[in-house]
Each structure stands twice: as structure tokens, then as C-alpha cells.
Amino acid sequence: MPSDPRPPLAGEPVDPDVDLRVPEQRAETSPSPAPVLAVIAVGGVIGSCARYGAGLLWPTAAGAFPWTTLGINVVGCSVIGVLMVVITEVVTPHRLVRPFFGTGVLGGFTTFSTYANDVRGLIDGGNPRTGLAYMALTLLAALAGVWLAATATRRLLVHHREAR
Amino acid sequence: MNWLLVIAGAVVGAPLRYLTDRAVQSRHDTAFPWGTFLVNVSGCTLLGFLSGATTAGAISSHLVLLLGTGLCGAFTTYSTFSYETLRLAESGARLQAAVNAVGIVAAGLGAAFTGAAVAQALWQ
Numbered sequence: 001m002p003s004d005p006r007p008p009l010a011g012e013p014v015d016p017d018v019d020l021r022v023p024e025q026r027a028e029t030s031p032s033p034a035p036v037l038a039v040i041a042v043g044g045v046i047g048s049c050a051r052y053g054a055g056l057l058w059p060t061a062a063g064a065f066p067w068t069t070l071g072i073n074v075v076g077c078s079v080i081g082v083l084m085v086v087i088t089e090v091v092t093p094h095r096l097v098r099p100f101f102g103t104g105v106l107g108g109f110t111t112f113s114t115y116a117n118d119v120r121g122l123i124d125g126g127n128p129r130t131g132l133a134y135m136a137l138t139l140l141a142a143l144a145g146v147w148l149a150a151t152a153t154r155r156l157l158v159h160h161r162e163a164r
Numbered sequence: 165m166n167w168l169l170v171i172a173g174a175v176v177g178a179p180l181r182y183l184t185d186r187a188v189q190s191r192h193d194t195a196f197p198w199g200t201f202l203v204n205v206s207g208c209t210l211l212g213f214l215s216g217a218t219t220a221g222a223i224s225s226h227l228v229l230l231l232g233t234g235l236c237g238a239f240t241t242y243s244t245f246s247y248e249t250l251r252l253a254e255s256g257a258r259l260q261a262a263v264n265a266v267g268i269v270a271a272g273l274g275a276a277f278t279g280a281a282v283a284q285a286l287w288q
Binding site for chain 2: 040043044045047048055073102103104106109115116121124135139145146
């Protein structure tokens with residue numbers, strides 16, 4: 001294992017929100033952080049309302065497998081895989097694009113707190129098998145989703161562009 | 165009314181995650197995504213507490229929509245966590261990626277149980 005995994009990143013952000021080691025990203029909030037915080041708030045509202053609406057459309061009964069939250073998290077993780085490849089490897093977007101879509105919309109849409117508390121609720125409520133299956137399946141599907149989406153986007157857009 | 169409560173929570177939760185992440189990153193010069201770790205675990209603690217308080221009948225469903233669905237939902241994130249794990253794995257830090265994935269799930273679950281237990285102890 002390399003002692004410092006940073007060099008291979010070479011200016012590419014580990015964190016989709018902001019990476020303070022990269023000067024261009026420190027400049028993200030200059031001259032004023034207000035526009036960045038505003039687009040994050042608006043994006044967060046859009047994402048959260050979409051999540052809340054999905055929960056109303058497809059409610060999960062007590063003790064049942066939380067398919068709606070699983071779907072929300074896996075879809076959100078897949079979309080961020082596409083988004084991050086597009087804005088770091090394909091185009092140079094406006095400085096507010098990543099805060100709005102990545103931090104705001106997708107951050108507001110996906111949720112870690114509901115996921116963990118649904119697992120706790122299932123275990124506490126006498127459905128430990130459902131809880132543990134949900135815990136493992138969400139993690140695996142989310143990581144597979146972000147990896148597949150990023151890989152497919154890279155193949156379609158980055159390699160295609162380099163081939164031209 | 166319900167939608168307005170979710171919106172009010174999200175308006176605060178999403179920028180709060182960004183500011184917390186920035187604050188953590190500016191203090192720790194490491195590739196490990198401690199910022200997301202912190203927001204997710206603290207959000208799980210608060211939602212666990214709210215769930216426990218709801219079970220005990222101590223708080224209203226409106227407060228759960230505002231602080232749970234709205235604030236905790238927008239404050240915590242699965243998408244950023246999964247992308248950061250992918251970036252660690254792609255950069256060659258596979259052990260760190262695995263530690264991040266397993267660690268955040270274990271810590272988040274522990275935090276949810278702790279929050280619920282505290283609420284239970286308060287309103288027993």
C-alpha cells in the first residue's frame with residue numbers, strides 16, 4: 001500500500017465537494033462564498049424534495065425491506081459517477097455546476113442517515129436479517145453503481161474524444 | 165406544510181455539509197475523506213435520537229420532517245461517500261477505500277444505535 005495516495009491524483013479532486021489542496025478549488029468560493037452556498041441550498045432543496053416525493057409515492061411498510069431508499073441511494077451514486085467524470089475529464093464547467101449538482105442536488109437526494117437508521121430500526125424491530133441484507137446490498141449496489149457509471153462514461157466520452 | 169418543513173430543513177442541511185466538509189479538510193491534510201465521515205456519522209446520531217424520541221412519543225411528526233427528512237437527509241450523503249471511495253480505490257489506495265466503506269457503515273450504524281439509546285434513556 002502506498003504511504004501517500006495523493007500523487008496519482010495529480011490535481012484531480014478526491015472529494016467532489018471541494019478539495020482545498022487544489023488552488024482552483026480554493027478559488028471556488030472567491031470572491032464571496034454566498035453564490036456557492038446559495039446554489040448548494042437550492043440544489044439541496046431539489047434533491048431532498050425528490051427524495052421525500054419518492055418516499056410518498058413508494059412508501060415502505062414497517063419491517064419491510066426499504067427498497068425506495070435503496071433505489072434513491074443507488075441512482076444518486078450512479079449519477080455522481082457520470083457527473084464527476086464529465087466535469088473533471090470531459091468539460092470545464094462553470095464554477096457553480098459542481099456545488100449545485102454534486103453537493104446540492106445529489107447530496108440532498110441521497111441520504112446516509114436514513115439508511116443507517118433503517119438498518120437500526122429493522123434490527124431493533126425484530127427483523128435483523130432484513131436489516132443486515134439491506135445494509136450490505138445498499139453498500140455493494142452503491143459502490144458498483146458509481147464504479148460502473150464512471151467507467152462507462154469514461155469509455156463513451158473520454159476515450160471517444162481522445163480517439164478523434 | 166409537510167413539504168415546507170422538508171424544504172426548510174434541506175436549505176440549512178446541504179450548505180452545512182459543505183461548510184463542515186471544508187472546515188475538516190482545511191485542518192487535515194490527508195486523502196482520507198474525514199469530512200464526509202464526520203457529517204454522515206453525526207447525521208446518523210441526530211436521526212437516531214429523533215427516531216428514539218418519536219418512538220417514545222416525545223416529539224411531533226413535524227419536527228421529524230424538519231430535522232430528520234429535511235436537515236439530516238440533506239446533511240448526510242451517500243453519493244459523495246461512494247464517489248470518494250471510488251477515487252481512493254482508483255488512486256491505488258485500495259485498503260483506505262475498503263476501510264472507508266466498512267468504517268463509515270459501522271460507525272454510522274453505531275451512531276444511530278447510540279442516538280436512539282440516548283433518546284430512550286431520556287424519555288423512559
